[in-house]
Amino acid sequence: MRDPASEPIAGTESPEESAAITLDDVWVRFGKPADPVIAARELTLRIPRGKIFCLLGPNGSGKTTAINLISGLLSPSQGQVRVFGHTPDKDRTRTLSKIAVVPQETTLYDSLDARENLFFHGHYYGVDSARLPGLVDHVIDLVQLTDRAKHRVGTYSGGMQRRLTLARALLTEPEALLLDEPTLGVDVQSRRALWDRIRELADGGMSVLLTTNYMEEAEELADYITILDHGRKVVDGTLDELRARVAEQRLLLHFDAADVADQAAASLSRASRPGGEADATVEVALNDPKEAMRVVSSLRENGSLGDRLEGFEWSEPNLQDVFLQFTGRALRD
Amino acid sequence: MFKATRALVAKDLLVSRRNPVFFLLGVVVPLMFVLLYAFIVGAATTAPIGFAVESQGPQTQKFMQTIRSMQSEDGDAWEIRTTDPDEARKLYESGETVGVITIPASFESDMEKGRAKTEVLTRNINSDITKNLNLRMQDAIGMVQQAEDSDHLVAVKEQNRWSTDMSFTRYMGASLLMFAILYASMVNTGTLIAREWEERTAKTLVLSPKGWWPLVIGKWLTAFIQTAITMVLVGGVLWLALDYPVHRLGPGSWGPLLLFFLYGSALGVLLGVALRRSLPLVPIAAVVTLVHFLVFGFESYMRGYAHEGLVEFLWWCARFWPVSSAIDQIRYAVEGLEPYYSQSHYLLWLSAVIVALVGAAIAVLRKRIRFTQGQ
Numbered sequence: 001m002r003d004p005a006s007e008p009i010a011g012t013e014s015p016e017e018s019a020a021i022t023l024d025d026v027w028v029r030f031g032k033p034a035d036p037v038i039a040a041r042e043l044t045l046r047i048p049r050g051k052i053f054c055l056l057g058p059n060g061s062g063k064t065t066a067i068n069l070i071s072g073l074l075s076p077s078q079g080q081v082r083v084f085g086h087t088p089d090k091d092r093t094r095t096l097s098k099i100a101v102v103p104q105e106t107t108l109y110d111s112l113d114a115r116e117n118l119f120f121h122g123h124y125y126g127v128d129s130a131r132l133p134g135l136v137d138h139v140i141d142l143v144q145l146t147d148r149a150k151h152r153v154g155t156y157s158g159g160m161q162r163r164l165t166l167a168r169a170l171l172t173e174p175e176a177l178l179l180d181e182p183t184l185g186v187d188v189q190s191r192r193a194l195w196d197r198i199r200e201l202a203d204g205g206m207s208v209l210l211t212t213n214y215m216e217e218a219e220e221l222a223d224y225i226t227i228l229d230h231g232r233k234v235v236d237g238t239l240d241e242l243r244a245r246v247a248e249q250r251l252l253l254h255f256d257a258a259d260v261a262d263q264a265a266a267s268l269s270r271a272s273r274p275g276g277e278a279d280a281t282v283e284v285a286l287n288d289p290k291e292a293m294r295v296v297s298s299l300r301e302n303g304s305l306g307d308r309l310e311g312f313e314w315s316e317p318n319l320q321d322v323f324l325q326f327t328g329r330a331l332r333d
Numbered sequence: 334m335f336k337a338t339r340a341l342v343a344k345d346l347l348v349s350r351r352n353p354v355f356f357l358l359g360v361v362v363p364l365m366f367v368l369l370y371a372f373i374v375g376a377a378t379t380a381p382i383g384f385a386v387e388s389q390g391p392q393t394q395k396f397m398q399t400i401r402s403m404q405s406e407d408g409d410a411w412e413i414r415t416t417d418p419d420e421a422r423k424l425y426e427s428g429e430t431v432g433v434i435t436i437p438a439s440f441e442s443d444m445e446k447g448r449a450k451t452e453v454l455t456r457n458i459n460s461d462i463t464k465n466l467n468l469r470m471q472d473a474i475g476m477v478q479q480a481e482d483s484d485h486l487v488a489v490k491e492q493n494r495w496s497t498d499m500s501f502t503r504y505m506g507a508s509l510l511m512f513a514i515l516y517a518s519m520v521n522t523g524t525l526i527a528r529e530w531e532e533r534t535a536k537t538l539v540l541s542p543k544g545w546w547p548l549v550i551g552k553w554l555t556a557f558i559q560t561a562i563t564m565v566l567v568g569g570v571l572w573l574a575l576d577y578p579v580h581r582l583g584p585g586s587w588g589p590l591l592l593f594f595l596y597g598s599a600l601g602v603l604l605g606v607a608l609r610r611s612l613p614l615v616p617i618a619a620v621v622t623l624v625h626f627l628v629f630g631f632e633s634y635m636r637g638y639a640h641e642g643l644v645e646f647l648w649w650c651a652r653f654w655p656v657s658s659a660i661d662q663i664r665y666a667v668e669g670l671e672p673y674y675s676q677s678h679y680l681l682w683l684s685a686v687i688v689a690l691v692g693a694a695i696a697v698l699r700k701r702i703r704f705t706q707g708q
Contacts, residue, residue: 073539073540093542103533106533107533107536109534110532121537124344124543
């Protein structure tokens with residue numbers, strides 16, 4: 001599989017240099033040495049410059065641990081983390097001046113308005129006072145909050161607060177943006193607006209690390225995807241590469257009546273009724289696309305079922321299929 | 334770092350102004366406590382009394398003059414409401430006075446015979462009041478007898494460490510100052526920290542490339558400003574209600590007061606990072622401060638009186654906890670007295686306690702920031 005870090009931005013750079021952030025064989029252990037809780041194991045990531053790198057995983061899989069490692073809040077028990085050449089837990093000042101973190105939850109002062117929030121953040125993070133007013137205006141405009149800039153944040157919707165959180169992160173003009181589930185709990189319109197801004201930032205050269213539980217978000221944005229589970233990387237690659245890794249692909253057969261669909265499901269191996277008893281669709285899991293035509297032909301030859309077959313479609317696996325295949329269907333804490 | 338610190342102070346003061354509940358709690362509780370204590374102290378030192386003067390004559394006049402001239406360190410020894418017998422008994426029955434002291438009709442002739450008696454009628458619901466009245470009467474009688482026949486009197490010759498007694502109100506004033514500054518600094522610092530979790534902004538603050546110092550100094554400065562406002566108001570109430578000489582809180586008091594602020598702030602930071610909620614922090618701070626007031630605020634009061642049982646154990650605890658010595662230091666400084674035992678150790682110990690508390694708070698903070706998801 002192609003390593004994302006092997007795509008140099010400029011021709012003179014080595015793959016290592018082209019990676020904005022790297023984690024090499026990182027382990028994080030908590031608790032007693034005899035019975036440790038392992039939050040990350042053998043974790044190796046290469047987050048390329050100017051791309052959107054997406055971390056997927058069930059709850060507790062290690063996504064936030066990875067962000068905490070990169071931002072220096074957490075030190076690896078073993079292995080190495082590098083952020084633009086700096087070691088985050090040892091060189092926090094230089095590391096934090098290169099990155100901006102958008103935490104999982106809205107982290108704004110409700111009793112201050114948008115401009116007051118941004119001015120405080122700018123001063124606190126050491127943004128040049130002379131440039132700060134212009135930067136504040138720019139980022140407020142970028143997230144389309146100019147009209148509401150003087151309203152207290154407590155009156156904002158969830159989507160507006162997430163947009164303002166993104167604007168705040170951009171105030172420091174970071175080289176890398178760490179987004180921890182940035183669209184959690186926001187409506188479709190705000191999510192779309194946030195996606196547009198994130199894509200623009202990456203297109204402008206910013207490196208973006210995005211964690212999310214929304215598959216469509218990763219499908220829409222990610223240049224590279226890594227799926228984590230139990231603190232370990234289970235698979236990575238581009239969206240197409242990951243789809244190709246899914247063994248099971250699906251043939252959907254549409255009949256003219258539900259009882260006929262029942263008969264067809266009973267006669268085919270690895271068939272199921274995804275739409276329930278009232279629906280007339282049968283889903284057949286296949287390992288090879290060539291098997292699809294063989295199944296359809298055999299049905300056509302069977303007059304009682306073949307005459308009632310109204311159509312069929314070949315379903316490509318989506319990211320959710322990939323996710324479930326590699327992380328399983330068991331519920332997580 | 335200066336710019337970041339200034340930004341944090343300005344932000345916190347603005348948030349406190351727009352959402353002042355916890356700042357007001359840091360002001361109102363000490364003010365009310367001081368005010369209530371001032372009423373109690375006032376009542377204890379100037380309990381109103383009625384005199385039923387049924388006798389007339391020079392001995393009676395002399396006796397009453399002595400009574401009226403008696404003073405304690407907290408002011409007049411007696412607050413005489415009336416000398417009319419009927420009025421005195423009526424006031425006693427209605428509960429407006431704590432007792433009636435009767436100078437009987439035979440007082441003049443009894444004095445000549447050398448067997449004069451007065452009667453004390455009091456509601457003995459509290460033995461302290463009864464004892465207090467009896468002692469004052471004994472004192473008055475002794476003064477009269479001394480004036481009559483100083484050659485045949487057994488008198489007490491006091492030899493005190495200091496030339497004047499410290500009044501109860503001044504003794505209490507230092508403890509009340511400690512109460513106010515400890516509570517205000519604990520609530521102000523604790524809620525300023527806890528609020529960052531409630532607003533979910535703690536992680537953003539610690540991720541600043543400017544490091545931890547603007548956060549530590551900024552929070553302490555804001556808490557200092559808010560606590561200073563509380564202390565100005567408390568000082569005013571102490572002065573007005575207890576006649577406490579706040580103008581004498583000179584350089585000798587600044588060290589202990591600053592240490593109390595730092596100690597309260599360190600406790601507040603620890604509570605703030607451990608609880609991460611403002612609301613439960615306030616009652617906990619009140620209980621912690623009250624324990625300090627009742628135990629360490631009275632250490633030198635208990636000294637010599639604590640025998641056996643819990644009170645002796647409490648005294649031992651209070652004796653070795655540096656807060657007690659720091660309170661005494663304020664008392665000595667305000668009164669201009671020379672301490673009779675070494676005071677220097679409390680500076681070292683209280684500083685060590687503050688450092689330990691701040692260290693514990695930082696350890697808890699780092700753990701909270703690292704191990705929780707999101708916040």
